[in-house]
Amino acid sequence: xxxxxxxxxxxxxxxxxxxxxxxxxxxxxxxxxxxxxxxxxxxxxxxxxxxxxxxxxxxxxxxxxxxxxxxxxxxxxxxxxxxxxxxxxxxxxxxxxxxxxxxxxxxxxxxxxxxxxxxxxxxxxxxxxxxxxxxxxxxxxxxxxxxxxxxxxxxxxxxxxxxxxxxxxxxxxxxxxxxxxxxxxxxxxxxxxxxxxxxxxxxxxxxxxxxxxxxxxxxxxxxxxxxxxxxxxxxxxxxxxxxxxxxxxxxxxxxxxxxxxxxxxxxxxxxxxxxxxxxxxxxxxxxxxxxxxxxxxxxxxxxxxxxxxxxxxxxxxxxxxxxxxxxxxxxxxxxxxxxxxxxx
Amino acid sequence: xxxxxxxxxxxxxxxxxxxxxxxxxxxxxxxxxxxxxxxxxxxxxxxxxxxxxxxxxxxxxxxxxxxxxxxxxxxxxxxxxxxxxxxxxxxxxxxxxxxxxxxxxxxxxxxxxxxxxxxxxxxxxxxxxxxxxxxxxxxxxxxxxxxxxxxxxxxxxxxxxxxxxxxxxxxxxxxxxxxxxxxxxxxxxxxxxxxxxxx
Numbered sequence: 001x002x003x004x005x006x007x008x009x010x011x012x013x014x015x016x017x018x019x020x021x022x023x024x025x026x027x028x029x030x031x032x033x034x035x036x037x038x039x040x041x042x043x044x045x046x047x048x049x050x051x052x053x054x055x056x057x058x059x060x061x062x063x064x065x066x067x068x069x070x071x072x073x074x075x076x077x078x079x080x081x082x083x084x085x086x087x088x089x090x091x092x093x094x095x096x097x098x099x100x101x102x103x104x105x106x107x108x109x110x111x112x113x114x115x116x117x118x119x120x121x122x123x124x125x126x127x128x129x130x131x132x133x134x135x136x137x138x139x140x141x142x143x144x145x146x147x148x149x150x151x152x153x154x155x156x157x158x159x160x161x162x163x164x165x166x167x168x169x170x171x172x173x174x175x176x177x178x179x180x181x182x183x184x185x186x187x188x189x190x191x192x193x194x195x196x197x198x199x200x201x202x203x204x205x206x207x208x209x210x211x212x213x214x215x216x217x218x219x220x221x222x223x224x225x226x227x228x229x230x231x232x233x234x235x236x237x238x239x240x241x242x243x244x245x246x247x248x249x250x251x252x253x254x255x256x257x258x259x260x261x262x263x264x265x266x267x268x269x270x271x272x273x274x275x276x277x278x279x280x281x282x283x284x285x286x287x288x289x290x291x292x293x294x295x296x297x298x299x300x301x302x303x304x305x306x307x308x309x310x311x312x313x314x315x316x317x318x319x320x321x322x323x324x325x326x327x328x329x330x331x332x333x334x335x336x337x338x339x340x341x342x343x344x
Numbered sequence: 345x346x347x348x349x350x351x352x353x354x355x356x357x358x359x360x361x362x363x364x365x366x367x368x369x370x371x372x373x374x375x376x377x378x379x380x381x382x383x384x385x386x387x388x389x390x391x392x393x394x395x396x397x398x399x400x401x402x403x404x405x406x407x408x409x410x411x412x413x414x415x416x417x418x419x420x421x422x423x424x425x426x427x428x429x430x431x432x433x434x435x436x437x438x439x440x441x442x443x444x445x446x447x448x449x450x451x452x453x454x455x456x457x458x459x460x461x462x463x464x465x466x467x468x469x470x471x472x473x474x475x476x477x478x479x480x481x482x483x484x485x486x487x488x489x490x491x492x493x494x495x496x497x498x499x500x501x502x503x504x505x506x507x508x509x510x511x512x513x514x515x516x517x518x519x520x521x522x523x524x525x526x527x528x529x530x531x532x533x534x535x536x537x538x539x540x541x542x543x
Binding site: 090121122125128130132133135139140151159161165 | 376379395400412415
């Protein structure tokens with residue numbers, strides 16, 4: 001039987017073998033991601049619950065551990081309602097676009113120095129491009145729903161993403177100046193040594209800008225005006241139900257994990273160990289650092305009240321962008337004089 | 345083989361979506377088709393190993409310019425019926441211009457400059473070839489003067505656009521965030537002592 005299967009596999013054309021290999025690799029990356037997303041929603045409710053002196057979900061399964069599956073089945077079997085006078089095709093396509101964009105960004109993510117799906121040269125640029133495509137899902141959803149609240153949410157989201165993407169891009173320019181490469185693996189390798197070599201030390205203001213615009217880019221609290229329950233019900237996805245809503249939800253959480261992992265790769269040395277003499281570099285360190293940032297997202301949500309729309313615009317255009325420009329100049333000077341262990 | 349298939353799929357969809365941009369009635373649909381056109385042309389650039397250009401096309405045009413475009417198109421209440429008025433009246437002129445454009449394009453495309461002999465298939469680059477690095481080194485050495493001039497022109501355009509929209513608007517109400525942040529309890533809250541009200 002096994003012999004037969006091997007000979008059958010080898011008889012396939014090389015292109016087909018390559019395609020199957022690639023698909024298997026995609027599944028190996030995305031299935032754990034979905035599991036993490038599912039339990040991230042559970043963790044969010046638990047963490048915020050304990051921060052607010054309550055228990056969070058605790059009925060489905062031991063300690064509520066099966067809650068994500070209960071939610072998932074509920075959403076799967078709910079009816080998808082398409083509003084009258086909405087634009088049918090765009091209404092269905094919108095969550096697909098958001099989801100596809102947030103998943104495709106994971107293609108260039110390096111997990112260790114060898115474990116990377118697509119090791120392309122312009123990886124950083126690719127991730128920035130893919131995350132910026134995700135906003136189309138939000139805008140199209142808002143427009144196609146034929147609803148005031150949805151359109152308002154989409155408008156807010158579009159303005160916010162345009163504002164914060166510039167700051168985010170400039171922060172990444174700082175990273176690639178320090179790393180001397182657009183390849184994420186090379187950026188991590190150039191931080192090797194000790195925690196003192198991590199880019200968070202020379203680029204701390206850029207790290208703060210990146211983190212803030214990352215939260216804004218994923219439409220998370222305190223920048224969640226696109227959803228803004230208290231004023232526009234649920235914003236852009238107010239008309240979505242069942243799986244179409246679940247897909248938006250999945251994309252949002254996958255994006256949060258993406259931003260968390262990117263922050264740890266670009267500023268905190270990714271898989272590099274903070275204590276090289278005790279424990280070596282491993283993928284575990286990357287997951288540990290990512291988990292810390294993921295927790296930070298939840299902490300933000302439990303702590304900060306939502307920004308007002310004009311405050312968001314002011315912060316993006318008048319605070320974050322000038323900070324990045326100033327610090328890029330400082331960094332340029334540091335690069336010129338080959339300061340410290342980072343730019344030598 | 346696969347590259348040819350990919351090229352034909354995306355070249356075909358580029359043409360189809362580009363045609364749709366000017367033929368669909370709904371302006372939002374037209375803008376979305378334009379987004380799709382940018383995307384498919386980015387893929388074609390990618391097959392030419394110009395990964396930096398392809399990704400920056402997506403990043404700049406799809407990710408920023410078209411978002412603003414859509415933003416404006418969705419906000420405007422465009423009267424489609426009025427736009428379609430006078431179609432027959434302008435049709436002869438339109439056809440004449442289309443014909444002239446077609447002739448000019450045919451003249452250019454069929455000339456020797458674009459012949460198969462002049463435009464040979466580019467040799468595949470080595471795996472460690474970085475399109476970004478190659479573009480950067482050319483842009484900041486050989487063409488640095490043109491690059492700087494382009495930057496200055498853009499700056500002038502930004503200044504001009506801002507100065508055109510900068511005007512004193514006395515009737516608008518707005519918040520001053522720094523004032524709001526600096527506010528202290530004493531500014532807003534006054535504790536008064538008063539005798540308890542009897543029954």
